[in-house]
Amino acid sequence: MLDALISAEILRTGVESIITLVPESRFRISENGLTSRAVDPANVAMVSLELKKDAFDSFSATESEAGVDVSKLYxxxxxxxxxxxxxLLVDEDRGKLxxxxxxxxxxxxxxDPSAIRKEPKVPNLDLPARITMKSEDFKKAIMAGEKISDHVVLRTDEDNFYIEAxxxxxxxxxSLSKAELIDFTPSNARSMFSIDYLKEFVKPISRSEAVTIHLGTDYPARFEFDISGGKGKVEYLLAPRIESE
Amino acid sequence: MLDALISAEILRTGVESIITLVPESRFRISENGLTSRAVDPANVAMVSLELKKDAFDSFSATESEAGVDVSKLYxxxxxxxxxxxxxLLVDEDRGKLxxxxxxxxxxxxxxDPSAIRKEPKVPNLDLPARITMKSEDFKKAIMAGEKISDHVVLRTDEDNFYIEAxxxxxxxxxSLSKAELIDFTPSNARSMFSIDYLKEFVKPISRSEAVTIHLGTDYPARFEFDISGGKGKVEYLLAPRIESE
Amino acid sequence: MLDALISAEILRTGVESIITLVPESRFRISENGLTSRAVDPANVAMVSLELKKDAFDSFSATESEAGVDVSKLYxxxxxxxxxxxxxLLVDEDRGKLxxxxxxxxxxxxxxDPSAIRKEPKVPNLDLPARITMKSEDFKKAIMAGEKISDHVVLRTDEDNFYIEAxxxxxxxxxSLSKAELIDFTPSNARSMFSIDYLKEFVKPISRSEAVTIHLGTDYPARFEFDISGGKGKVEYLLAPRIESE
Structure with a gap:
């Protein structure tokens, strides 16, 4: 059971981050807040949303799980x-949101939560490069890449981060140099991703100032951004595309 | 014959209120102003437009009737x-607008006015409830209802006005309480209407601050709004949908 | 070879003026600047673009010719x-822009420039009437004409300029009188043109304050406008439509 007050903008950004991948998802409610995790039908991307208790203006909850048509909610x-x-009122007893x-x-x-695909486990990934950049830079690069290809390569060397199409x-x-990035843990990493997914990620990411990317080589990448200064948090995990050359 | 000057905005709102129902209508011109009345092809809704002499910056007219392609004019x-x-010049002798x-x-x-469907008589309706609300509230309710249904119920009790889908x-x-309404004559009234029509009404209504709704039970409703602070006036009459349950 | 810095807006307007007619064109580069000229596939309209050296913030060039996919560039x-x-770097040796x-x-x-249709010669035209008007007036007239026809007549008499549909x-x-025009060399001229072409011209013309039209009778017309206060210049030549009555 959840009975809470929350800024429409915060809730909308959270819900938007899920519907980029699935129309329905499970809300896990506890006294610490609300979380949801889902994988897209093609098994290419995963989203983890966390709205901490702090993200709500008032929050009264008992531990529970509810299946939600997030697409309608959005x-x-x-x-x-x-x-x-x-x-926002989630009442499993009455079966109503x-x-x-x-x-x-x-x-x-x-x-019924059991009618929704089971929550995925978050794999343990060792991703050596970490890039924190302005969301608008990320958006610009993806939009540019989309003009000429359906996939992009994300790549780092010791001094720069590259998005290439x-x-x-x-x-x-x-390309953004160390100085142009907000934060940078350099490494030699390089993976290729589908632009269709990245384009979807751009929408909720654009509502945040910055995005942090964890990158390896021919490996899934993790994209993280905050909602409302850390009261909420979204993580996308995206599988790489195999390069055939 | 009409030879007049008028604000483009006033005339546009007037014409817009007609084209929501019909593409052609009769303009009745007299020394008091311009009126037009039309029923949509399905006989579900009627519009009455009145632009008083006051609505014009200059107004020279002789009593007459003209058939006008209001869709083109818009x-x-x-x-x-x-x-x-x-x-605006309407010259029946030359057959030109x-x-x-x-x-x-x-x-x-x-x-030729005789080629346009005859003007309807305005039925005499006894509508006990009267609700005056902000146009933006009306718009919000209709847009929300449209998301999930093709019809809405308009309903009043002693204290509130409801739009339900x-x-x-x-x-x-x-729902809006008495205090949230601009004006309210309460009664127990309830009728169901097609959203397609209400959505069309919303367009010209949005150009006014407020709309007044006269409501009965399983009965047509009347929607009234002013153009330019009362210099013009629009009335829609909308037949109810029969509820089948 | 060209290696230059230029305001994105100036270059975009220049390129936009070309893509209204063709997706690929030849850039002629010299120490005086960059020019391009092209005819549309139907042989109805010609565009001449000139970006003077002054239009660039820095400009280093050797005389050359390059075939450019202007549609992608835009x-x-x-x-x-x-x-x-x-x-902007144009390097014919590497074959890259x-x-x-x-x-x-x-x-x-x-x-390869030889794969692009040969540059047209600019015909010598004797066009007696010259009309300079605000770009927004030109746009308004073309947009209005488009509502009811696919062609318009451009016409002058001793006192006025007319665009008629x-x-x-x-x-x-x-109609605009001499006083409402920015500049006017009157004459009796009258030619009819396709709105489809004029509509395309309107886009880059709208980025300039004014447009100058040179007009004859049943003859091509010339439309000229400046980019960035004369640092660049665009000329369209448009063949008339034959009036059949």
Whole structure:
């Protein structure tokens, strides 16, 4: 059971980070906050959302699990205005989720959690390079890469981070030096990823100032960003594409 | 015959209120102003537009009736900029409507009024509840209802006004208390309406601060709003949908 | 060979003026600047672009000719922000064009100039009327004409300039008197043109304050506008449509 007040913007960003991969997910509710984790149908990407108790203006919960149509929830939250506070009620006993803001009450059925694909385990990954960059730089690079290819290479050397895309006769390289990055743990790492997924990640990432990327070689990468200064947190794990050359 | 100057915005809102239902309508011109009334092809909704002489910056008219392609007129008026004044000339003798603003002169043929469906009589309706609310609240409720259904219930009790929509497994209730309404004559009223029509009404209604709804039970409702502080007036009458349960 | 710095906006407007007619064109590079000229596949319109050395923040060039996929170049330039400066490198020896701005390096193959349609000769035209008007007026007239027809008549008499469009039962006349024009060399001229082409011209023209039209009777017209206060210049030549009546 959850009965909480939260800024519509914070909740919307959290829900948005999930619907980039799946339309339905399990909400795990505890006295520490709300978490959700899901894998996309193609098994290529995983999202972990955490909204700490701190992220809520008021928070009353008992430990439980609820299946939520996050896609519908997002549609409703899009109607909230900047600054709106939302009341979120998750009631497994009645099988209902209710959300209220500015005169509007939206209620709908919870989904049996067992009908939703099981939560994935988070694999243990050793990712040597860590890059923290401005979200708008990340967005710019992905949008540029998309113009000429359906995949990009993320790469680091000792001094720079590169996002590279290659078309039939053209090539885009977006590079940021150590000084242009917010934070940088250098290493020689290089993996290739599908732009379709990265483009989806860009949407919620753009609501944060910065994104941190953990990168290895021909290995999954992890993309992390904060919601509302650390009150919430999102992690994407994305499998690499195999380079065939 | 009509030869008049009018703010492009006022005329555009008036014309917009008609084209939500029909592409052609009859303009009734008298020394008191311009009126038009039309019913949509499905006989579900009626619009009455009145632009008083006061709504015009200059007004010279003789009593007459003209058939006007309001859909075309709206397209042209969309090109006017905020603050533009429009010269409107309706000349039945020449069979022409002319409109001029900022260097542009648009002229086109009037339609034989007898070729346009006859003006409806306004039925006498006894509608006990009257709700005056902010246009933006009305818009919000209709847009929310549209997400899950193709019809909404408008309902009042002694203390509140409700707009309700029901989907397969979900439900939206938008409620405003007496204190949140601009004006309220309470009663127990309840009728169901098609969202497709209400969505169309929302467009011109949004150009006004407030809308007044007259409501009965399983009965048509009347939606009224002012143009430019009462210089013009629009009334929609909308037939209820029969609830089958 | 060209190695130059230029405002992204200036280069984008120049490239935009070409892609309205063709996706590929020849860049002629000399120590005086960069020029390009192209005819559309239907042989109806010609564009001449000139970016003088002055238009560049730094300019180092040797006389040469390069085939450029201007359509791709425009896509990349759209990503630049207002105020960005672009480094443009055209290297025929390596067969590469490179463009750099804010961390992004885009490189792609030049096209063999001989594979691009030969540059047209500019015909010598005697066009008696010359009209200089605000770009926004030109845009307004073309957008209005488009609502009712696929062609417009451009016409001058001793005192006015007219842009006229005729539909089945309607007619739009946009007229500007001598006093409303920026500059006017009157004459009796009248030619009809396709709106599809004029609409395309409107896009780059709108980035300039004014456009100058040279007009004859049943003759091609010339449309000229400046980029960045005369540092660059674009000329369109447009063949008339034959009036059949």
């Amino acid at each position: 549609e409703i939250l899009k109607m909230a205005k900047k600054g709106d506070t939302v009341e 209710e959300i209220r803001f500015s005169g509007l009450k939206y209620s709908y059925n919870l989904i 290659e078309g039939d006769t053209d090539r885009i390289v977006f | 397209e042209i008026l969309k090109m006017a900029k905020k603050g533009d004044t429009v010269e 002319e409109i001029r603003f900022s260097g542009l002169k648009y002229s086109y043929n009037l339609i 029901e989907g397969d497994t979900d439900r939206i209730v938008f | 896509e990349i330039l759209k990503m630049a922000k207002k105020g960005d400066t672009v480094e 490179e463009i750099r701005f804010s961390g992004l390096k885009y490189s792609y193959n030049l096209i 005729e539909g089945d039962t309607d007619r739009i006349v946009f």
